[in-house]
Amino acid sequence: MEEGPGAIPHGGDLGAARRLFPEAPEPWIDLSTGINPVPYPLPPFEASALHRLPSPDDLGRLKAAAADAYGAPDADHVAAAPGTQILIETLPRLVPKSHVAVVGPTYAExxxxxxxxxxxxEVVPDLAGAAGAGVVVAVSPNNPDGRIFSSCDLRRAVAPGGLVVLDQAFADLEEMPPAAPAPGLVVLRSFGKTFGLAGLRLGFALAEPALARRLEAALGPWAVSGPAIAAGVIALPDAGWRREAAAARGHDAARLDRMILRAGGRVIGGTRLFRTATFDDGPGLFRRLGEAGLYVRRFPERPNDLRFGLPLDKAAWCRLSRVLK
Known part of the structure; x- marks a missing residue:
């Protein structure tokens, strides 16, 4: 959403796009998020996933699958949640008041x-600026510039006994080792972005067991829905699909880079799921894209920068190509 006093802009709000460009052709093509445009091919749910409350055993199977997928020692090191956003909101309520350094610019939430x-x-530009903080927060790969931060470097920056929050929402399809939970380190992982199923709302915190239990207690019982649990248990163990998705989205990202360069832009960062570029006239290009029914992510503080998600199909690629030419 991009409207309302004090609102933090986010991608994915096609209502805002339609208000900005009421004459744009339908259907809109939403390139304003970093969600995999090709979703995981889930089989039909069993009716029981909708009819009954999730059981502790159901949640245990989900957490075990997440531990295997993300490199945690076991399910006790995993807190499951209805998306990482609620974990981002909950963690600060469980930590004593502290000086917090967020390495930015990054996800504003x-x-x-x-x-x-x-x-x-304090939002700091690099780890040097975070040195000595009681809590250090970093997104790796970072949104929107794709910077990578190692958990070791982050833990060296934080004050002794402090906490590092490492948001790896975009790590699944990248060539980078997973960060395992450790004392003083919490790792956030997003299911929806990788598997193209953001509407299910599923995310995880990898942490020491005591903190994982505190997070789940703060969220309350049945925080994760039955359909989300069923989807996670099916999709998380499918390492083959993730490898194929990483290769395919890598090809898509390279194709998008070529289109941006032909349009006179300069790619300044990104991941396999989005590319961020700067243009001589970012506001003008944003307007031309919007008038053509293409919604990309803009940054009011850096008006010449635009972030592009990946188009889904030939029609979307062709519409984007026509505008960028």
Whole structure:
């Protein structure tokens, strides 16, 4: 959403796009998020996933699948949640008031959540600026510039006894080792972005067992829905699909880079699921894209920068190509 006093802009709000460009052709092509445009091919759910409350055994199977997929020692190191956003919001309420350094620019909800939690928050440009903070928050790969931060470097930056929050929402399809939970380190992982199923709302925190239990207790019982549990148990063990998706989205990202370069843009970062580029006239290109029914992510503080998600099909690629030419 991009409207309302103090609102944090997010991608995916086609209602806002239609209000900005009421004459644009339908259907809109939403390139404003970093969600895999090709979703995991889920089989039909059993009716019981909708008819009954999830059991502790159901949740245990999901957490075991997540531990295997993300490199956690076991299910006790996993807290399951209805998306990582609620974990971002919950963590600051469980940590003593502290000086928090958020390495940015990045996903704005991190700084906002720690501020709402009563912490003293500073957005810093690099790890040198985070040195000595009681809590260090970093997104790796970062949104929107794709920077990579190692958990070892982050843990060296934080004050002794402090906490590192490492958001690896975009890590699944990248060539980078998973960060395992450790004392003083919480790793956030997003299911929906990787598997193209963001509407299910499923995410995980990998943490020491005591903190994982505190997170789940704060979320309350039945926080994760039956359909989300069923989807996670099926999709998370499918390493073959993830490898194929990583290769395919890598080809798509390279194709998008070539189109951006032909349009006079310069790619300044990204992942296999999105590319961020700067243009001589970013606002003008945003307008031309919007008038053609293509919604990309803009940054009011950096008006010449635009972030492009990946088109789904030939028609979407062709419409984008026509505007960028």
């Amino acid at each position: 991190h700084a906002a959540a720690w501020t709402r939690g009563g912490h003293a928050v």
